[in-house]
Amino acid sequence: MDVLVQVTHRLNNIRTTYYLNLIETSYSTTEIQRMLHDPLFISEFSECILSLQNEIFLQLTCLDQLGPLTIRDLELENIGPDHNIDNFGHDVSLLSPLTAADLTNPSECCCICLSPWTFTHPPFRITICAHTIGKPCLARWLNSTAHNSNLCPCCRTALCERRARRPKAADPPPAQAVIIGRVEAAFKQLGLCQRLHEELFGAEKGESYVRNAIEELNYRLFEGDVGFYLATDWVRARWGVRRVNWH
Ligand SMILES: [Zn+2]
Ligand SMILES: [Zn+2]
Numbered sequence: 001m002d003v004l005v006q007v008t009h010r011l012n013n014i015r016t017t018y019y020l021n022l023i024e025t026s027y028s029t030t031e032i033q034r035m036l037h038d039p040l041f042i043s044e045f046s047e048c049i050l051s052l053q054n055e056i057f058l059q060l061t062c063l064d065q066l067g068p069l070t071i072r073d074l075e076l077e078n079i080g081p082d083h084n085i086d087n088f089g090h091d092v093s094l095l096s097p098l099t100a101a102d103l104t105n106p107s108e109c110c111c112i113c114l115s116p117w118t119f120t121h122p123p124f125r126i127t128i129c130a131h132t133i134g135k136p137c138l139a140r141w142l143n144s145t146a147h148n149s150n151l152c153p154c155c156r157t158a159l160c161e162r163r164a165r166r167p168k169a170a171d172p173p174p175a176q177a178v179i180i181g182r183v184e185a186a187f188k189q190l191g192l193c194q195r196l197h198e199e200l201f202g203a204e205k206g207e208s209y210v211r212n213a214i215e216e217l218n219y220r221l222f223e224g225d226v227g228f229y230l231a232t233d234w235v236r237a238r239w240g241v242r243r244v245n246w247h
Pocket of ligand 2: 126129130131152154155156157
C-alpha cells in the first residue's frame with residue numbers, strides 16, 4: 001500500500017480508537033493518562049512520523065538527483081485588464097469598394113501585417129497620430145508583451161502608458177512536479193499528525209513534536225548531502241522546501 005495512504009489509515013485509527021476509549025470510559029482522566037503513556041499508542045504515532053520522514057527524504061533525494069529546477073526563458077505577461085481598442089480611435093468605413101490601386105498602395109494597407117482591408121481586417125484610425133492600421137492587428141499589438149507596445153507601430157507616437165509586466169510563473173517539468181506533489185502530500189500528513197498530537201497532548205507539545213521531526217529530517221538531509229532543507233513558511237503557515245548547499 002502507498003506510504004501516504006497507509007499513514008492516513010493509521011492516523012484515522014489512532015483518532016477513532018482514542019475517542020472510542022474516551023467515550024467508553026466517560027472521559028476519565030486516569031484513562032486519558034493511561035492511553036497517552038501506552039507504549040503501543042506512542043509507537044504507532046512515531047511510526048507514522050518515521051514513514052513521513054522517510055518518504056520526504058526519499059522524494060527530496062530523487063529531486064536533488066534530477067538536478068536544479070530549470071527556470072524556463074523569462075516569459076513576461078502584462079498585468080491588469082487588456083486595453084479596449086475603441087478608446088484609441090475610430091473605425092473607417094469600408095463602404096467605398098476597394099480598387100486594384102488600394103490593394104497595391106502601401107498607405108492603403110495595414111503597416112503591421114501588410115494585408116489589404118477586408119471586413120474581418122477593417123481599417124482603424126488612431127486619434128492621436130491619424131495613422132490607419134488594421135483593427136485586429138492594432139488590438140493585438142497594444143495588448144502584446146513587447147516593450148514598446150504602447151507606441152503607434154507606424155510613427156512611434158505614445159498612445160498610452162506602457163502596461164506593467166511581470167515574469168510568467170513557469171511550471172516545473174513533469175517528473176519534478178510529481179515529486180513536489182508527493183512532498184506536499186507528506187507535509188499535509190505531518191500537519192494532521194500535529195493536529196492530532198495537539199488534541200491529545202496540548203497545543204505546545206503537538207507543535208514541538210512535529211518541529212523535532214522536521215529538525216531530525218533536516219539533519220538526515222545534511223548527512224546525506226541532499227541539496228534541500230525544510231523551513232517554516234510563516235506567511236502561509238506551513239512547511240516549505242528550500243534549496244541549500246551544505247558545503
Ligand atoms: Zn493588419
Ligand atoms: Zn502613428
